[in-house]
Amino acid sequence: MPTNTYRIAVLVGSLRRDSFNKQLANALAKLAPPDFSLQQCALNDLPLYNQDDDANQAEPVRRLKSEISNAQGVIFVTPEYNRSIPGMLKNAIDNASRPYGQSAFAGKPAGIIGISVGAIGTAIAQQHLRGILGYLDMPTLGQPEVFLQNKEGFFGADGGIGNESSRKFVQGWMDKYAAWVRQHAKM
Numbered sequence: 001m002p003t004n005t006y007r008i009a010v011l012v013g014s015l016r017r018d019s020f021n022k023q024l025a026n027a028l029a030k031l032a033p034p035d036f037s038l039q040q041c042a043l044n045d046l047p048l049y050n051q052d053d054d055a056n057q058a059e060p061v062r063r064l065k066s067e068i069s070n071a072q073g074v075i076f077v078t079p080e081y082n083r084s085i086p087g088m089l090k091n092a093i094d095n096a097s098r099p100y101g102q103s104a105f106a107g108k109p110a111g112i113i114g115i116s117v118g119a120i121g122t123a124i125a126q127q128h129l130r131g132i133l134g135y136l137d138m139p140t141l142g143q144p145e146v147f148l149q150n151k152e153g154f155f156g157a158d159g160g161i162g163n164e165s166s167r168k169f170v171q172g173w174m175d176k177y178a179a180w181v182r183q184h185a186k187m
Contacts, residue, residue: 006181008032009071010040013078013089013114013125020115020150023159025077028113030160031167031174036181038075041067043092054099061095068096068104072185074138075177078114080125090132097136109184110138111177113146113170115154121147141180146173 010028014021022040029038045060047053057065068074078085097103110133114122126145133140146169148154156162161170 006036006073006178006185007071008036008038008073008075008181009068009108010038010075010077011043011089011092012040013076013086015044015088019079020117020155021077021079023155024113024115024148025075026159027155027161027170028075028077028174031171033175033178036178039067039071041092043088046092046095049091049094049098051098057095064092065096065104068108071108072187073109073111073177073181074105075111075113076129076133078112078122078125078129080114080116080118080122083124084128085125085132089129093132093136103136105133105136105138107184107186108138109181110140111173111180112140113148113173115148115150117150119149121149123147139180139184141177144173144176146170 010025012022012025025040032038041064046064047058078089097105112126112129114126116122130140153162154166161167
């Protein structure tokens, strides 16, 4: 990988095989600038966070922490479950931020995006996540906020975003996030 490439760890908050948020993460990778590499992190094999394990973290936790530590930024692509983030995503955050003082997230520029069938998209989940990321010392892109509603035709047959206006809107977010990373990343 060229040294000028920005590696971005992507944490998708859904385990569902046909997840809209996984589709969105894949579409984002197509919109990323050429010097950005978006890499989805596996979260499905993480143990439930237990402070008793801090001194001897499981291999999947060490792998996740390494992927985040070696990235110049993190994108959270999250659905909204019961007006908050999914427990699986919170578990991943807890595992990668512990033990106290050894967080893989500190200082990493973050972006938050999500899609849902609901009219407000993932607005409330994203607000909850912002509070968590503030505590983790992650400079988080504030604007534009993106609360996407999945309607027929949102995703195209090629896996990208299917309609031009939505693609332009999400491209605008990706461009702003890329500039955010360039401003805040430690290379």
